[in-house]
Amino acid sequence: MTDFDSLLKRSFAEAHEPADDGFSVSVTDAVTRTERLARLRNALQTGAWAIAGVAVLFGVYGMIMNIAPGVLTSLGFGMLRAHQVITGPGANAMQAVSAAMTQILLVTGALAGGLVAYRATQE
């Protein structure tokens, strides 16, 4: 280290620091404003999530109300057909399964979708 390097380090060490001429008050005020804005933003986000949730539920409810009668009718018809196949003359399990395949796939798909959605929320 040269003499000049030492002088430079000493000059840095001895250089005056600015006095607190209201700087810390101004920072504290800015922090208070930041916190207030963050709280407002959180409240707005929560409100937006709530509105979005209600909208989704409403949409799902409307959709279910539209398709549910058809699905239930189809399900009932399919079950009836499967039951007839099982109880009818010369019935076997393969015929029963193929008759109820649409309903089995529907229920399996719904369960798998629900499982995926559940895992996604857990992760």
Next chain:
Amino acid sequence: MATRGLINLAQAGEAALIVAAQARDQAAFGELVKRRQGWARALLRRMCSNAAEADDLAQEAFIKAWERLRDLETPAAFPGWFRRIAVTTFLMAKRRQKAVFEEIDDASPIASEGSTPEAAAGAKIDLERALARLSDAERLCVTLNHGEGLSHAEIVDMTGLPLGTVKSHVLRGTEKLRRMLEAA
């Protein structure tokens, strides 16, 4: 005397203030700012050479520190952690101003000459005025190296500049300051 909960702010140690501020105690953070503002503003004034801009950046750095204080693992690491925030804030401001840090305007090497003992003996630099005559990059590197005692590698880690560039800026900036002192 300011007292809040179990902490007497005026008498609390810096570590206690930092722990309280991490628990979102704004008064504790205010006391921390009061104690550290001189150092932080001086650091940024040396890097900026413009007191008003430096104070704006110091305020921005303190607000960022408040927002990220939970990331600080130990109170003892606060000075280095805050210094990094201050330097990043400075670099981001300079990038917004399109300042160029990596280019070196003069490619000719400057030999590191030892200064004459006569020049150094008893001399004292008008540091802020001298630093103001360096380029942004030289001022940053010289301040971090000579003022904050960081090694070249630490400056590289903090600023993201290449090692050769940092070394050049430190050498060149120091040389310019030496010439200014000799000319004075």
